[in-house]
Amino acid sequence: MTQLAIQAKQLSRNFASLKAIQSLDLEVEKGSIYGFLGPNGCGKTTAIRLLTGLLKPSSGDINVLGYSLPKDAEKLRLNIGYMTQKFSLYDDLTVKENLNFLAKIYGLSAKVQNKRVNELLAIYGLDQKANQLAGSMSGGQRQRLALAGAIIHQPELLFLDEPTSAVDPENRRDFWEQLFDLSDQGTTILVSTHYMDEAERCHKLAILEAGIKRADGSPQQLMNNMNANVVEIVADNLRQLKQELLSFPQVISAAQLGARLRVLVNNTITEPKAFLMQHPMINNNDELTLVRPSLEDVFVTCTGEGRQ
């Protein structure tokens, strides 16, 4: 039987009349990397704060690592790590002082603290920067320090809220390698993102929109279960063609990618290429190819992002 690190049932949180999270059901398996994918304001941070016990739900049940929240939030605290969007670092402390400070907060003994801090400085390539003020470091270095701080006490479960928003693609790639290392060592990771490529790296993910879970599963399951087929068209006058195609109710979205138009056609249409060929703006010389769906296509089909 799969063991769950996180289970939430019918979880909701309102801020006055705003429904930030609505009836969220969630299951995160131990040892997995689980993603929350969604645009700004969809409720990712609110969901994470509920699951860490920092915020009380308006209704619903939460169980994290066997603790019932919000009742057992204090007991849960030592078993989780939380890297916030703003990387909660002390800019006027050095790299090493930041880690030592966090080690003390988590109650590490002096001997363990020294060993753990040196180990983390080495793992995250910060040993040469140990005495530099955190405030003077680059985005990538700050991110690595924030991660080191979040796992100083070797938590079983790690929450990361948009951890790569402030770093370049190379640092993002390296950061994900570090997450896979932690996952291999048994840490369960819940990470929020608005990047499709990051979501694709997760074992499973939930797509959130306006506080509602629109879909969940592994990236492959989500792509297999999509309710649309994807056709790429190479033709003249793609901008006008796009507008024309969007007037068909069967066309979920059309997006220009350089010289191609990527069109999502509802799968109630069994022959999507033949269906599109009927349009007077498409002629026999134009190239129409049925292509594999991407996670972005899934996102577009299950949220309101499509028809614009």
Ligand SMILES: Nc1ncnc2c1ncn2[C@@H]1O[C@H](COP(=O)(O)OP(=O)(O)OP(=O)(O)O)[C@@H](O)[C@H]1O
């Ligand atoms: N403490 C609060 N008081 C009132 N409204 C809040 C509070 N916290 C969040 N919200 C609102 O709840 C909604 C969800 O916000 P949340 O920060 O969870 O989204 P998000 O997906 O994490 O977005 P972002 O990536 O921009 O942080 C937003 O409309 C936000 O304004």
